[in-house]
Amino acid sequence: MNNAPRQRFFSLRYNYVNPVMRHRAQGLVFMIWAAITFIVIFIAARVGLALVGVNNSLVVPPELVIGAVVLLATFALIQRGRLDAAIWLFLGLMLVPFVLATAIAVDPAAPFVLVLPLIAAGLLLNRRSLIPVILLFAVTLILRAVNQSGTTDAIRYIPAENAFPELLNYGVIFALSAIFLLVFSGSIEQVVGASFSDIEQLKVVGRFSTRLEDKTDESRILARVLEVIERDLGYDLAQIYLQGSDGRYSRRLRLGLAQLEMGTHVVLRTSDEAVINEAILSREPVIITMNDVAERSDHLIAPARQSITMVLVNRDQIFGILDVQSEHREMFTQNTIEGLQNLATQAARELMLARRIEELERNVRDQEGIISRFLNQMSELQRRSESAAALGWTSYLQGRGQTGFGFDYDHGNIVSSGDLSDQIRAAIKRGEIYVEPRGDKQVVNVPITLRDQVLGALTFTIPENRAINERQIEMLRTVANRLGVALESNRLFEQTQAQAQRERKANEIGSMLLSETDIDAVLNLAAENFNEALGAVHTRVYLEPGVLSGEAQL
Numbered sequence: 001m002n003n004a005p006r007q008r009f010f011s012l013r014y015n016y017v018n019p020v021m022r023h024r025a026q027g028l029v030f031m032i033w034a035a036i037t038f039i040v041i042f043i044a045a046r047v048g049l050a051l052v053g054v055n056n057s058l059v060v061p062p063e064l065v066i067g068a069v070v071l072l073a074t075f076a077l078i079q080r081g082r083l084d085a086a087i088w089l090f091l092g093l094m095l096v097p098f099v100l101a102t103a104i105a106v107d108p109a110a111p112f113v114l115v116l117p118l119i120a121a122g123l124l125l126n127r128r129s130l131i132p133v134i135l136l137f138a139v140t141l142i143l144r145a146v147n148q149s150g151t152t153d154a155i156r157y158i159p160a161e162n163a164f165p166e167l168l169n170y171g172v173i174f175a176l177s178a179i180f181l182l183v184f185s186g187s188i189e190q191v192v193g194a195s196f197s198d199i200e201q202l203k204v205v206g207r208f209s210t211r212l213e214d215k216t217d218e219s220r221i222l223a224r225v226l227e228v229i230e231r232d233l234g235y236d237l238a239q240i241y242l243q244g245s246d247g248r249y250s251r252r253l254r255l256g257l258a259q260l261e262m263g264t265h266v267v268l269r270t271s272d273e274a275v276i277n278e279a280i281l282s283r284e285p286v287i288i289t290m291n292d293v294a295e296r297s298d299h300l301i302a303p304a305r306q307s308i309t310m311v312l313v314n315r316d317q318i319f320g321i322l323d324v325q326s327e328h329r330e331m332f333t334q335n336t337i338e339g340l341q342n343l344a345t346q347a348a349r350e351l352m353l354a355r356r357i358e359e360l361e362r363n364v365r366d367q368e369g370i371i372s373r374f375l376n377q378m379s380e381l382q383r384r385s386e387s388a389a390a391l392g393w394t395s396y397l398q399g400r401g402q403t404g405f406g407f408d409y410d411h412g413n414i415v416s417s418g419d420l421s422d423q424i425r426a427a428i429k430r431g432e433i434y435v436e437p438r439g440d441k442q443v444v445n446v447p448i449t450l451r452d453q454v455l456g457a458l459t460f461t462i463p464e465n466r467a468i469n470e471r472q473i474e475m476l477r478t479v480a481n482r483l484g485v486a487l488e489s490n491r492l493f494e495q496t497q498a499q500a501q502r503e504r505k506a507n508e509i510g511s512m513l514l515s516e517t518d519i520d521a522v523l524n525l526a527a528e529n530f531n532e533a534l535g536a537v538h539t540r541v542y543l544e545p546g547v548l549s550g551e552a553q554l
Helices: 003-010 019-051 062-079 083-104 110-124 127-149 159-184 187-206 218-232 270-282 334-399 422-430 470-515 519-534 545-549
Strands: 237-242 251-255 260-265 286-289 306-314 317-326 406-410 413-417 434-438 441-450 453-463
Touching (some): 019 062, 019 083, 019 110, 019 159, 062 083, 110 127, 110 159, 218 251, 218 317, 218 334, 270 286, 270 306, 270 317, 422 441, 441 470, 453 470, 470 519
Antiparallel strands (some): 237 317, 251 260, 306 317, 406 413, 434 441
16 A cells, blocks of 8 residues: 555544554544445446446435545544544444334344444443443334334245345345454454553663663763663664753764764754754653644654654753654553653653762862862971971070980989980880880880970889780870970970060160160160170170261271
């Protein structure tokens, strides 16, 4: 059959997503055109016989014209999606003449014609809708019985004379019944097969998230979506439109032979842009068929006959537009549409998680950079603090005229010690607590530290039979650290106190000098206070005359 007439007369323009309704609609379309073809042939034969003189009447039976009009109206209802109304109209076309013929005719074989509309009703209607038809047949048989009860005339039946008419009538009814059964048979198998296919599709879609790696970027998620649609679900074409720098969804992604093709910006056709905008605004799947107007059907890419377009959205954030196309219209049932929507929902959720993970990783990297800079600054401050502490202690000892000092505690007596013993030197050099056996005694060496800088050490002797455990060593370390802090605090206090005394003495001397108005008295007072403040035994103050007169002498 030529594709153009088939597409025009036998294809369904309305998308029946329910496979049962689609099968009934498609079979009914075939029966309609078969009946119209029979009517046309019958009328043509009648006209032909009249032209050759076999039949003298050219009048076309009006019931045939009415039947053709009803059949065309039924076809129009099917194409508009009103299948229930089309079924009842088609059944009405069969019921009215057959019911009337059964109720009025006295032929004993007349009820046999009800088999054909009964078969048609059983194939086209559900169980609840079939009940009125059965009741109508029961009423028809009752009316026939009432009609026959008043007829007492004998009927003369000669088998030889009725052989051919009965063969023709019964043959027509049998043929039409067989055609109905052949056209609408297998619907249960097709529905069950479609159901199993839908179940498999839902299984594939349900495993989408579980088959993604723990750490997956957006490109891998999008590639997995296209793989599932084309390779697992068997659709002919799947593509994803992403938003470009111009704000339009002009970046198109398709699955290549080996990997995802990150296509460059494409020029969107008017039909493509219209479908994308409709999907964004409605947030619902947009289905396009070849029977749509050209402004919409141009969106299809040959040989596709139908497409479905939906948004990848999560919490009002749109990540892209998914477009699926197929040359098999039966693939877009209600279940398959819901499966694709489920896939789009999972993909959008995974894209949201991927972006959040990427953002968290970026924040972690930023925080690690900040922490690294902070640690470097802390290290620099610690180094400066250690250097300042070392310089401070050096200045402090120089101020006291010593390179080091210490004390010995022996049998209750504290004796100042200015030398550095070998034990102290070794403890300072090692920088850690250690126990050194010496004869019948043990010498415990504990370094005194301040900010990882060893200020000195302390050693003490204990009996040989007394063990030092880890808890005691930790206590010694804590005491030594606090001792270092205490020494540093006292050093700073002494330096601050000495600086305050020097400032106070300088202020006192300055005040006395400023109170004198005679130069000789100022010089005598300065020499006297310098002797007292500095402990000097001789002080000399000399001025050049040029300083007083403003003429410096060289």
